[in-house]
Amino acid sequence: MEAPVLGRSALSGRIPVSIVTGFLGSGKTTLVNKLLKRPDMNRVAVIVNELGEQAIDNDLVEVSSEQMMLLNNGCLCCVLRGDLQETLRDLFVKRRNGEIIDFDRVVIETTGLADPAPVMQTLMTDTMLQAQYRLDCVVTLVDAVNGLEQIKTLSEPVKQAALADRLVITKTDLSDEPKISAVEAALRQLNQRAPIRRAVNGEIELAFLIDVALRSTQSRLEDVERWMGADNEHDHGHYGHDEHGHAHRHDTTVTSFCLRYKEPFTWASFSQCMEVLATLRGPDLFRVKGLVNVTGHKGPLIVQGVQHLFHPPIELEKWPSENHETRIVFITRGISEQMVSNLFTAIASVAARAA
Amino acid sequence: MSEAKSMSPQSQAAQTLAFNMKLLAQHEMEGFGGMGEGINMQVAKDGRRIIWMAHESAPKNFTALDVSDPRKPKFVIQTDLPHGNVRSNSLDVVGNTMVVAYQTKGFDNKPAGIDIFDITVPEKPKLISHFDASGKFSRGVHAVWFDDGEFVHMASGAPDFEPTNDKDDQFYRIIDVRNPSKPVEAGRWWMPGTRKGDKAAPPPRLKIDGGYRAHNTNVYSKQRPDRAYVGYIDGGGFILDIKDKSNIKVVSRWKNAPPFNGFVHTVMPLFSKNLLIVTEECVRDNCIDWPKLTWVLNAEDETNPVPISTVPLPSPESFGKRGGRFGSHNLWENYSADCAWRSDNIILATFFNGGLRAYDLSNPYQPQEVAYFVPGTPRLSPKGAVQINDVYVDDRGVVYCQDRFTGGLYIVEWTQ
Numbered sequence: 001m002e003a004p005v006l007g008r009s010a011l012s013g014r015i016p017v018s019i020v021t022g023f024l025g026s027g028k029t030t031l032v033n034k035l036l037k038r039p040d041m042n043r044v045a046v047i048v049n050e051l052g053e054q055a056i057d058n059d060l061v062e063v064s065s066e067q068m069m070l071l072n073n074g075c076l077c078c079v080l081r082g083d084l085q086e087t088l089r090d091l092f093v094k095r096r097n098g099e100i101i102d103f104d105r106v107v108i109e110t111t112g113l114a115d116p117a118p119v120m121q122t123l124m125t126d127t128m129l130q131a132q133y134r135l136d137c138v139v140t141l142v143d144a145v146n147g148l149e150q151i152k153t154l155s156e157p158v159k160q161a162a163l164a165d166r167l168v169i170t171k172t173d174l175s176d177e178p179k180i181s182a183v184e185a186a187l188r189q190l191n192q193r194a195p196i197r198r199a200v201n202g203e204i205e206l207a208f209l210i211d212v213a214l215r216s217t218q219s220r221l222e223d224v225e226r227w228m229g230a231d232n233e234h235d236h237g238h239y240g241h242d243e244h245g246h247a248h249r250h251d252t253t254v255t256s257f258c259l260r261y262k263e264p265f266t267w268a269s270f271s272q273c274m275e276v277l278a279t280l281r282g283p284d285l286f287r288v289k290g291l292v293n294v295t296g297h298k299g300p301l302i303v304q305g306v307q308h309l310f311h312p313p314i315e316l317e318k319w320p321s322e323n324h325e326t327r328i329v330f331i332t333r334g335i336s337e338q339m340v341s342n343l344f345t346a347i348a349s350v351a352a353r354a355a
Numbered sequence: 356m357s358e359a360k361s362m363s364p365q366s367q368a369a370q371t372l373a374f375n376m377k378l379l380a381q382h383e384m385e386g387f388g389g390m391g392e393g394i395n396m397q398v399a400k401d402g403r404r405i406i407w408m409a410h411e412s413a414p415k416n417f418t419a420l421d422v423s424d425p426r427k428p429k430f431v432i433q434t435d436l437p438h439g440n441v442r443s444n445s446l447d448v449v450g451n452t453m454v455v456a457y458q459t460k461g462f463d464n465k466p467a468g469i470d471i472f473d474i475t476v477p478e479k480p481k482l483i484s485h486f487d488a489s490g491k492f493s494r495g496v497h498a499v500w501f502d503d504g505e506f507v508h509m510a511s512g513a514p515d516f517e518p519t520n521d522k523d524d525q526f527y528r529i530i531d532v533r534n535p536s537k538p539v540e541a542g543r544w545w546m547p548g549t550r551k552g553d554k555a556a557p558p559p560r561l562k563i564d565g566g567y568r569a570h571n572t573n574v575y576s577k578q579r580p581d582r583a584y585v586g587y588i589d590g591g592g593f594i595l596d597i598k599d600k601s602n603i604k605v606v607s608r609w610k611n612a613p614p615f616n617g618f619v620h621t622v623m624p625l626f627s628k629n630l631l632i633v634t635e636e637c638v639r640d641n642c643i644d645w646p647k648l649t650w651v652l653n654a655e656d657e658t659n660p661v662p663i664s665t666v667p668l669p670s671p672e673s674f675g676k677r678g679g680r681f682g683s684h685n686l687w688e689n690y691s692a693d694c695a696w697r698s699d700n701i702i703l704a705t706f707f708n709g710g711l712r713a714y715d716l717s718n719p720y721q722p723q724e725v726a727y728f729v730p731g732t733p734r735l736s737p738k739g740a741v742q743i744n745d746v747y748v749d750d751r752g753v754v755y756c757q758d759r760f761t762g763g764l765y766i767v768e769w770t771q
Contacts, residue, residue, distance in 0.1 A: 004752035007701050007715055008725035012770045013375045095372075097673035098729065102372045131723075216771060 010314040012216045014134040015092075017106045017123060018209045021116040022141030023150050023157045027170035030202035031141060032109045040206045042074030045091055045103040049111055051079055068100060076101050084108065084119060085126050092132045105210060106133065113156060116140070116163050117286070120306045130311075135304075137212035140164035144175035144198075147183045151190070155252070161187055162254045162286050162331050163306070165212045165229070167196045168204060190254050193229020193329065214302060214316075221320040228258075228289050228329050254286070257337040259344065261326040264293040267301075269351035273344050274303070274310060277335075282308030284335050290328030291316075303328065368677040368708065368732045368740035375726035376711075376754070379766045382428045384408075387415045388733065388763030392498065392685050392745040393446035393456070394755060396422075397474060398694045400451075404749065405431060405477045407453060409443040411744070411759050416443050417455060419477050425753045425766045431477050440464060447501035449692070451475040452483075452535060454507050456496040459489070462512075462524070467495025469507060471535045486530055486538040490514030497525050498569075502691045503576035505533050506541060506600075508583060510569035513543070516550060519557040522566030523549040527585055529600050542600030545569075546590045558590065563644050565589045565618040570636070577691050578626050582606070582657075589617035592633045594657055609633065609652060609660045616644045621686050625699040629655040630719055632702055637682025640738070642675035647682025649704050651719050666714045666722045668706065678732070678739030679759075680707035685745040696748040701725065703748060708740040711756045711767070726769060728754075733762030 022028050032048055035041060051069075061070045069077045080087055094100045110119055116138055123135050140160045142151070147169070150157040161167060167187050172180055184196055197208055213227050270292055277285055288305040292313070299316035330340060371378070384390070393409030404423045410416060419431040436443065441464070445456040453472045459465070467489035472480040486507075488495050493512025500508040507530040518524045526545035532538045547555035549567050558567050570586040574597065581598035591610030595603050609631075612619075620636040631654045637647035648668070652660040674681040687703040689695075702722075703713045710729030714722040730741045742759035749755070754767040 004696070004750075006696065006698065006713075006748070006752050006769050008375055008723075009769075009771060013725065096374070096727075097669050098367045098370065098372050098677075099673060101370060102374070218771060 009217055011134060011214055011219075015103070015105060015132060016136035016210065016213065016215070017108060017133050018137045018139060019108050019110060019116055019119055019135070020139045020141065020209065021110045021114060021119075021160050021164075022168075022170070023143070023147075023154070023160065024113065025146060026141040026143045027199075027202050028109050028141055031168070031170065031199065031204055032107070034202045035107070035204065035206065035209075036071060036075055036077055037073065038206060039073050041071075043101060043104045044206070045076040045078055045100075045106045047078050047080050047084070047087055047091075047106065047108045049080055049109055051077065068094075070101060074101065076103055085122055085129065088122075088129050088133065089126070092128070105136070107209065115156060116160055117306050120163070121309045124306070124309050124311050135213060136210055137165045138163050139166040139168060139209050141168045141170050142183060142187060144169050144172045144180045144183055148179070148186055151186050158190060158254060159286065159333075161190045162256075162333070164191055164194045166208060167191065167194045168208070169196065169198045170202065172198045173200045191331070192256055217299075217314065217317050219316055219320055224291060224320050228291070228327070252333055254331070254333050255336060256329065256331040257340075258327055258329045259337070259341060261293070261344070264295045265326065265348075266351060267294050269347055270294060272351070273347050274305065276343060276347070277340065278305065278308040278310065281332075281335050284333040285330070286333060287331040288328060291326065292328065293324050293326045300324075300326075367673075371731040372710065372727065372729040375770050376713075376728040376767050377770055378728070378730070379426045379753070379768050380428055381730070381763060381765050382420055382430075383734070383761070383763040384415075384418050385430065385433060387418070387433065388758060388761045390744055390757035390759065390763065391442070391444035393417075393444060394745050394747045394757060395446060395448040395453075395690065396692065396694050396747060396749055397448045397451065397453070397477065399477050400475065403477070404694065405474075406747065406755060406764070407446055407448055407474070408757060408764065409446040409455060411444060412442045413439040417446060420764065421477075422753070422755070422766065425751075425768070428764065428766060432480065434480070437466065441466060441495075445496070445498040447499050447507075448474070449501055449504040452504060453480065454499050454501045454532070456499045456509065458495045458497050460494070462493060462521075463489065463491050464494075465489050467493055467512070469496050469499060469509065469530070469538070471532060471538065483535045484538055488512055488514070488528070490516065492517045492521075492524055494524055498571055500572050500574060501532075502574070503580075506530065506574070507532055507538070508572040508574050510572055516545070518549055519551055519553070520549070520560070520566070522564060523568050525568040526550075527569045527572050527583065527595070527603070529597065542597065542603055544595055544603040546587055561589045561612055561617045563616050563639070565638060570619070571621040571688075573621070573623060573688060575624065575626070575689075575691065579624070582624075584622040584624055584631070586619040586621050586633070588619060590619070592619050592622040592631070592660075594622070594654075594660070607658045607660060609662075611650075611662070616647065618644070618647070620684060621688065623686050623688050624654065625689075625702075625716070627699045628716065628719065629653065630699075630716065631660055632686055634683040634686055634704065636684050637680040637707060640679050642671045642681055645671050645675065645682060649683045649686070651716065651722060653719070664720050664722055666702075666704065666712070667724055668712075669709060674709050677708045678736075679742045681709050682706060687746045687748050690747075694750050696750050696752060703746050703754065705743045705746050705756060707742045707744070707759070708738075710741065710743050711746055711754070728756070728765070728767045730758070730762060730765055733758050733760070735761045737761070
């Protein structure tokens with residue numbers, strides 16, 4: 001028997017982070033405050049913007065500092081003061097020192113206007129945070145009453161929805177079925193792959209907000225599919241302001257597509273493609289998630305990027321199925337499948353000649 | 356909102372802390388969960404994995420558990436010591452032979468030495484022989500190292516050894532057990548100046564006087580049968596040339612006390628990396644003897660080991676007053692048996708109330724902490740916090756660590 005390689009897994013050895021985002025009034029605080037009280041929040045650290053008195057009332061067990069409260073259900077509630085980077089660093093240090101519970105995951109409530117991309121990027125760029133945490137899931141809340149209008153007229157809600165791994169339609173109790181369906185349809189066009197859930201009174205189960213990204217380098221096919229979203233050959237969709245006759249800015253069409261390649265890449269040519277894309281169109285490259293077949297590697301490389309930033313690739317121990325195709329999901333603004341595909345073809349052909 | 360208050364140290368020690376590791380099972384050893392620093396595994400003839408553990412102190416001698424299923428450890432046997440003034444503390448296993456150390460509370464008492472057992476039938480350990488190391492100035496044996504089935508390397512007193520200071524009674528002895536029913540001494544070495552009659556002057560005492568004597572005496576017979584890596588408490592760490600067991604020579608000595616507080620416990624080589632890992636045991640509660648570190652030394656030139664880093668520990672402010680000791684102690688020593696796991700890249704170490712911690716030495720100048728497991732205070736613990744004492748890692752990657760007082764054995768796995 002071969003001795004197991006012990007050490008820290010690039011995936012399971014990091015604390016998963018879920019980001020809850022959504023436009024102003026989308027019900028984030030209500031949802032998070034209700035979430036705080038759920039029994040399944042044991043060993044979860046939640047970073048909130050503010051804490052309503054009614055959110056904790058008698059549930060408080062102890063206060064370890066002005067900003068941190070341990071609730072009865074074992075949930076650590078942490079009020080964000082200053083910046084998120086510092087808060088996440090501080091949480092990890094306190095956890096290691098045993099000054100707070102040794103939480104197993106973090107849920108972050110972003111501010112209403114927040115673009116989730118920088119929050120996601122923080123987890124990739126801060127060396128300490130990158131070493132200790134991993135992005136699990138982005139959950140975007142969309143209000144069933146005002147959401148549709150916001151998506152049509154504003155760019156932030158569009159980006160929030162496009163970046164999401166999970167979508168939650170809130171305030172469905174204050175809306176009607178045709179309106180909710182319209183919001184759902186709009187979201188589906190913006191983001192074909194993220195599951196959509198309707199929430200009533202801000203009630204949502206923790207399970208919908210977690211365990212989306214790959215947890216282990218021994219991930220199975222269903223884990224990969226869950227992370228990359230519904231795997232549909234024809235899931236090519238787009239949604240943009242142009243098509244709906246709103247302001248004619250430059251091409252703001254939000255598109256998602258999945259590119260597939262049977263031939264393995266060399267790491268040089270694959271990373272070159274990504275670098276060109278990130279350099280020239282970083283702001284429009286909302287999200288990239290992929291399983292890449294790279295020559296010389298036993299398992300696929302997990303690639304993930306948010307705009308111009310990419311996480312260092314992580315190799316899975318083996319392919320999760322017989323299918324060893326590279327598949328990369330892109331969510332972009334104004335970058336078509338054709339453009340990306342042409343770029344890959346061009347670089348691959350140049351690289352082939354070099355070889 | 357209620358006014359800010361801090362958590363009490365008690366509540367902190369009570370909670371389990373884990374990172375990249377999770378508990379599979381705990382076994383309290385039938386109420387005698389105070390474990391020493393002898394833990395080793397046997398794969399019995401019927402395939403069962405038996406873990407053998409020496410108790411920290413009387414009344415129990417050693418306990419064996421069947422850990423074939425690490426989630427369900429099964430009690431196999433527990434033995435008693437002949438009286439309350441002796442402790443076993445240390446043992447080692449090679450195949451179906453087990454060596455157990457005996458150290459008495461004062462000089463001139465018995466049993467003080469080692470027992471050699473045939474453990475072919477784990478339920479019925481059969482005593483093959485006893486090697487007597489008792490004497491007028493001897494407490495017997497504190498720690499044993501046995502990995503080749505032929506020689507026992509140990510920290511021991513002897514009937515003919517009179518130390519210059521009572522604390523310097525145990526030195527390095529090699530016992531030939533090739534005929535296990537007739538163990539005989541094959542060699543010995545002590546730090547010059549520690550034996551009456553030595554030409555060298557007795558060594559100066561440290562402020563916290565731990566003594567100048569041997570603790571762990573590691574010999575990796577597969578890689579370097581001609582070297583012993585010896586922690587000599589306040590004397591520092593020694594590399595000894597034991598090619599000729601009857602004429603042992605010093606290759607090098609690494610000493611950091613003063614200014615540090617001594618009690619060098621283990622010197623472990625990582626051969627492929629030319630490194631030595633050296634631990635200093637914390638021996639005082641409440642961080643009185645802090646810092647007690649785990650050092651990384653460059654040993655490319657074995658005659659001149661040079662410290663290059665220490666492993667990162669949580670702060671003494673957080674752990675120092677939790678109860679009991681906080682600081683370095685034992686290492687997973689890359690034991691050579693087939694059923695043991697080995698690595699020159701990842702080290703595992705125990706830190707009393709700081710629990711069990713694992714470090715990645717890919718960059719030896721900056722060891723990275725990659726996992727830890729700190730059990731909450733064990734039931735009935737007299738110290739108010741766990742005191743993780745020693746660690747074993749089997750070839751399945753299962754990690755075993757023990758509490759010094761009541762918690763018994765914790766079986767842990769890495770998160771995958």
